[in-house]
Amino acid sequence: MNRLFALIVLFSFPAVLLANQADSTANTIDDPLYKPFIERYILDEIKSLRQENQQLRAQVTKQIAEAKLESSDRAIQYTTSTINNIFYIITAAASLLVLLGWRSLSDIKKSIKAEMEKKIQMLTGDYESRLEDIEKKMIDRSKIIIETQQDITNTNTIHSLWMRAGLEKSAEEKISIYDEILQINPNDIEAMTYKADALLEIGEVRWALNLSNTAIELDSNYYLAFWQRACAYSLMNKQAEAIKDLKTALELSDVSTEELQAEKHFENLKDTKEFKALLS
Structure with a gap:
């Protein structure tokens, strides 16, 4: 101030x-x-x-x-x-344990060790079962992959064989190719029916009939198998059986009358009333 x-x-x-x-x-x-x-x-x-x-x-x-x-x-x-x-607190707890008569530290260690071993065994067993499941799944998947690869290989092989059969003109060569296809897939009804057609070309009528019967047993809705069996019956002069199979083939497909008339194996049926009725 x-x-x-x-x-x-x-x-x-x-x-x-x-x-x-x-x-x-x-x-x-x-x-x-x-x-x-x-x-x-x-x-x-x-x-x-x-x-x-x-x-x-x-x-x-x-x-x-x-x-x-x-x-x-x-x-x-x-x-x-x-x-x-x-x-x-630790001293009070230890004193309380002694007063209440609890087990000694060695017993506690043993019980803890036993409990730990039990839990370890349970965990080990759990992981082993999981590993077994994973291994089983891997084996199954590997089998599926191998089978799929084999199916792809077989499909490609069969496709190439069909292309070869389409190029062949000799019936004997076609039969050999169809045999290769059936060796890969014994239940290939299409190969059976085409083989039966080639067998009819070389005069093996009964063999063709047996193949047609096998194809019909495998698939009763495959019209070409009935068609080939009708051809075999026609060549064997079994007109009634041939007409019956021919009717079944026509019911299962949309074959035109031109194809029916053009089939050379039906020469024995063309003069019958039943065959003419099928053309009308």
């Missing part, structure tokens, strides 16, 4: 001097006589403020260090008390 009053007086002093100079020219004071005093005073005040700031900073730093030290002491005390409490 004294400093503030001194500053007010100091800064108002030049104004008073100027007023006095205006009123009286006798008492004149030159500027260089009082300006250095003002500057010196301001510098002293700034210096004192800087020293006070430094002292305040030192006090704050000291208080912060003391607060940190106090918190560290509290944490150490809390940890120490917690550890002591834990030891007290």
